[in-house]
Amino acid sequence: MTYQPISVTELNTYIKEKFNEDEYLNNVLIKGEISNFKNHYTGHMYFTLKDENSLIKCVMFKTYTPHLDFMPKDGMKVMVLGSVSVYERDGVYQIYAKAMKQEGIGDLHAEYEKLKQKLEQEGLFEKSHKKDIPYMPKCIGVLTSNTGAVIRDIINVSTRRNPNIYIKLFPVPVQGQGASEKIAKAIEIMNKEKLADVLIIARGGGSLEDLWTFNEEIVARAIYNSELPIISAVGHETDFTISDFVSDLRAPTPSAAAEIAVPEISEIQNKLENNKRRIQNALRKKIEIMRLRYEKCMTNKSFTDPLEKVNKSYMLLDKEVKRLETSINIKIKEKKTYMVQWITKLDTLSPLKTLTRGFSIVTNQDGKVITSVNKIKKSDKVTLRFVDGEKKAEII
Amino acid sequence: MKDANFEETMENLEKIATELESGELSLEESVSKFEEGMKLSKKCNDIIGEAEKKITILLQKNNKIVEEEFSCEEKQ
Numbered sequence: 001m002t003y004q005p006i007s008v009t010e011l012n013t014y015i016k017e018k019f020n021e022d023e024y025l026n027n028v029l030i031k032g033e034i035s036n037f038k039n040h041y042t043g044h045m046y047f048t049l050k051d052e053n054s055l056i057k058c059v060m061f062k063t064y065t066p067h068l069d070f071m072p073k074d075g076m077k078v079m080v081l082g083s084v085s086v087y088e089r090d091g092v093y094q095i096y097a098k099a100m101k102q103e104g105i106g107d108l109h110a111e112y113e114k115l116k117q118k119l120e121q122e123g124l125f126e127k128s129h130k131k132d133i134p135y136m137p138k139c140i141g142v143l144t145s146n147t148g149a150v151i152r153d154i155i156n157v158s159t160r161r162n163p164n165i166y167i168k169l170f171p172v173p174v175q176g177q178g179a180s181e182k183i184a185k186a187i188e189i190m191n192k193e194k195l196a197d198v199l200i201i202a203r204g205g206g207s208l209e210d211l212w213t214f215n216e217e218i219v220a221r222a223i224y225n226s227e228l229p230i231i232s233a234v235g236h237e238t239d240f241t242i243s244d245f246v247s248d249l250r251a252p253t254p255s256a257a258a259e260i261a262v263p264e265i266s267e268i269q270n271k272l273e274n275n276k277r278r279i280q281n282a283l284r285k286k287i288e289i290m291r292l293r294y295e296k297c298m299t300n301k302s303f304t305d306p307l308e309k310v311n312k313s314y315m316l317l318d319k320e321v322k323r324l325e326t327s328i329n330i331k332i333k334e335k336k337t338y339m340v341q342w343i344t345k346l347d348t349l350s351p352l353k354t355l356t357r358g359f360s361i362v363t364n365q366d367g368k369v370i371t372s373v374n375k376i377k378k379s380d381k382v383t384l385r386f387v388d389g390e391k392k393a394e395i396i
Numbered sequence: 397m398k399d400a401n402f403e404e405t406m407e408n409l410e411k412i413a414t415e416l417e418s419g420e421l422s423l424e425e426s427v428s429k430f431e432e433g434m435k436l437s438k439k440c441n442d443i444i445g446e447a448e449k450k451i452t453i454l455l456q457k458n459n460k461i462v463e464e465e466f467s468c469e470e471k472q
Contacts, residue, residue, distance in 0.1 A: 134403065135406070136402040138447065159449065162447070164449045165449060166448070167450070167452070168452050168463065171454075189461060195454065265444065268406075269444065272440050272441065275406070275413050276434070278413035278416070279409075279412060279416050279430055279437075280430075282413065282417045282426070283427065286421070286426045289419065
């Protein structure tokens with residue numbers, strides 16, 4: 001008896017033919033969770049589809065990928081339509097996917113939109129209700145899982161920005177049954193006991209189902225009722241949850257939340273130093289200006305030559321007195337001339353002048369001038385006045 | 397009085413600096429504003445200085461919150 005071995009290739013080709021003959025395997029709908037997803041640069045997508053017990057390799061060629069209405073990610077629950085066949089080179093059978101849909105996505109989306117609309121109408125997203133994030137919180141409360149990258153990222157970013165930061169981690173489950181109730185309770189406790197100045201609610205990226213806890217009404221209401229400001233950092237930058245809308249601030253990632261909550265301490269110290277310098281310089285400048293003003297003031301004449309004004313006044317006074325004197329002298333002179341004129345006039349009219357020419361004045365005993373013969377009679381005693389004297393006489 | 401609010405203190409300090417820089421205050425006012433500014437600056441410094449690195453985990457034990465030191469490395 002001779003052995004008739006077949007080659008590996010022959011075997012795999014045989015198996016492949018068996019698969020391809022099977023109607024059912026040519027068109028099969030499979031549900032499962034994506035893992036090991038790789039979006040190859042050639043445009044083909046490679047991933048594994050799994051459930052709790054089993055897994056199968058999966059490929060979607062670039063002919064089909066443009067029809068996808070979502071970007072597949074690890075952890076997503078999907079339905080895949082395709083055929084199962086053998087890849088002879090590796091001796092593996094795998095799904096050749098033609099179409100893929102996110103499982104249950106329709107329901108969750110509708111629910112999300114419904115709750116979002118309801119809470120929005122109630123005013124839970126109102127800007128006016130949003131609280132300011134404190135500039136420099138003494139203590140930051142973080143609500144997230146106590147394992148994994150999220151808390152580690154937050155601690156790393158926070159301590160890098162401020163080495164003396166105080167962080168309180170309140171561990172909560174971030175997905176699964178009961179997670180939303182525990183998160184809501186944690187928010188309540190943090191508020192009741194005033195355990196922090198600001199809260200960060202954080203979770204890493206995941207599928208819509210994974211993030212679902214943060215789309216629950218109980219979480220939204222707890223955030224709304226919180227007196228402590230809350231920064232929400234759920235999933236990646238592109239994921240928007242109801243929590244993001246209700247919270248006082250949405251951070252695109254947990255690391256970004258830490259950056260918002262924790263100020264760069266060196267920046268603050270610089271700012272403080274700068275302000276201190278500003279007021280010191282301003283006061284110094286003020287004093288300098290006041291000193292210059294004082295000096296300028298002291299160079300004023302009233303300080304350098306205080307008697308100047310007095311002396312000036314003296315001189316003015318002297319001048320005035322002199323002017324007065326002059327004007328009085330002129331007046332006196334004028335009057336003198338005037339008087340001389342009159343004296344001359346008077347002199348010409350004086351009777352004495354007439355007397356010198358040989359006239360004499362006759363006066364009666366009463367001293368009255370006799371100007372007519374009718375006013376005189378015989379034996380009247382009269383006085384004759386001559387220029388150089390008087391003589392008594394009797395009328396005969 | 398309310399616990400020293402860092403942001404308000406810093407804002408007041410900035411306001412004083414701007415006022416002083418305007419040069420419109422009298423010398424007396426300037427000096428008193430300066431003193432106030434230095435107090436605020438010290439207050440800010442104190443707030444920064446009193447902070448101390450602490451990373452803790454809040455655990456619920458018998459309906460009470462207990463604060464314990466937390467190290468994320470040991471959880472790895």
